[in-house]
Amino acid sequence: MQAVVFEAPGKINIKDIPEPQAGKEDILVKVKAAGLCGTDLHVYKGDFIASYPIVPGHEFSGEIISAGADVEGFKPGDRVCVDPCVYCGKCDFCKSDRENFCRDFRAYGLHFNGGFEELVSVSYRNAYQIGSLSFEEGAMIEPLSCAIHGIKRIGLRAGDEVLIFGCGPIGLMLMQVCKKSGASRVIMADVSRKKLETAERLGAGAALLNNGGFEAGLKKLFPFGADVVIDATGIPQVVQNMSAHVKDAGKLLFFGVCPPDSRISINPYEVYKRELTIYGTFSLLHDFPSAIKLLQSGSIDVRSLASHQFSLSEFMQGFNLMLEHGDFLKILIKP
Ligand SMILES: [Zn+2]
Ligand SMILES: [Zn+2]
Structure with a gap:
């Protein structure tokens, strides 16, 4: 399958990689929309926590293709978005409601492969049903959650x-x-x-x-x-x-x-x-449910924010727009 791979800081390849293996608690998601974000630029430059090689993209939505044996509440065909943050659940920060400072903080798109690929494997614990929201809106739930965290x-x-x-x-x-x-x-x-x-x-x-x-x-x-x-x-x-x-x-x-x-x-x-x-304000903290409700109720408009769309093979066009600080709002990649 096709994927965008940041091989090392400063080095991008768009290439075929093997399809991901999903574990018992994982869902395999066919990515429908993934947002480009300033953080991806930082990962490209190597000045943000990340491990390489990595498929970036931490703002994404898609449709479930298959679900592992121990997955609860999700089934193939469900439309979902993904909270990219992975917390250990054991450290002092996790145990005092400040998981965004988890001592073992990791994320899809930074340490585990993210949304700029055709299929992504994620833990069902990170997935949220988006119901009738569009996949484009689904891809903007992560940044909206960060905005909500800041205002909180x-x-x-x-x-x-x-x-x-x-x-x-x-x-x-x-x-x-x-x-x-x-x-x-x-x-x-x-x-x-x-x-x-x-x-x-x-x-x-x-x-x-x-x-x-x-x-x-x-x-x-x-x-x-x-x-x-x-x-x-x-x-x-x-x-x-x-x-x-x-x-x-x-x-x-x-x-x-x-x-x-x-x-x-x-x-x-x-x-x-x-x-x-x-x-x-850093990242987000349990803000996905609020973001989803605000979009589902029509209280917040993110559709007007999607200014450009590119396929995976056109990824560099979108990425260059960001590198050159062009006139754009949200750039979405549609694998
Ligand atoms: Zn972001
Ligand atoms: Zn922790």
């Missing part, structure tokens, strides 16, 4: 005003989750007019072009700053400037993945005097 982290309060930098798929998911969690207004900022249009269509309170007149425009909307400022760009300079736009006693959420060796400067006196709180 900050404890958003009803009425909060939010400013989000970055209108990529994650920024647009965060915006919708904020609105569903009670934000009174979510203002979006980006350098792409096209992405800002999508933000407005999906319900942004305002969409601001992050260029010359940006600061003045923002001051008009938030004379005293926003209650919550979120970075969904992963650009260190943007992160450094977040505190200029947050209210006293406000919250900053660092969601975007900055380069591992980047540095920003923060004024500790300002954090003290203004009682600012800075939150990090």
Whole structure:
């Protein structure tokens, strides 16, 4: 069967590999849609936890082809998405409800073969029924779960005003989750007019072009700053400037993945005097059921976020779009 293989950092092959063997607790899934994500870029560059060679792709959905003898609750023909995170269940973090810091944290697409292949074998414990959701929506449940985890982290309060930098798929998911969690207004900022249009269509309170007149425009909307400022760009300079736009006693959420060796400067006196709180957010934590319910109820639109689709053999076209920072939202691979 055909698969995308990251042989080692910097080395990609699209080739035939043997079909995976499924164990007693595994289901064999015919992958129907798999999302490309910034994390795949980090795995390609070798600056993220992963083992090689690996079939990447940790955001995927598909149809069950076969189920092992000990699988419960799933059968061939079921439409599923997969939580890629594999926890040991034994360590101190697993036993204190913080599995995303499991001391033996592993994931499909990082340590076990992921979604950029025709057939993938996963434990049934990681699978979720998607019912009538499309496979494209199914592939976006993982990133939506990460967005939900981030918003849970900050404890958003009803009425909060939010400013989000970055209108990529994650920024647009965060915006919708904020609105569903009670934000009174979510203002979006980006350098792409096209992405800002999508933000407005999906319900942004305002969409601001992050260029010359940006600061003045923002001051008009938030004379005293926003209650919550979120970075969904992963650009260190943007992160450094977040505190200029947050209210006293406000919250900053660092969601975007900055380069591992980047540095920003923060004024500790300002954090003290203004009682600012800075939150990090890593991966997800039991958020798949919430994400699925939000999609099934039609509360959140991820369909508008799928901008490109490629087959496995066209994988490099999609990957190059990401490498070159082209104008795209979610790129889906359809094996
Ligand atoms: Zn991802
Ligand atoms: Zn653990």
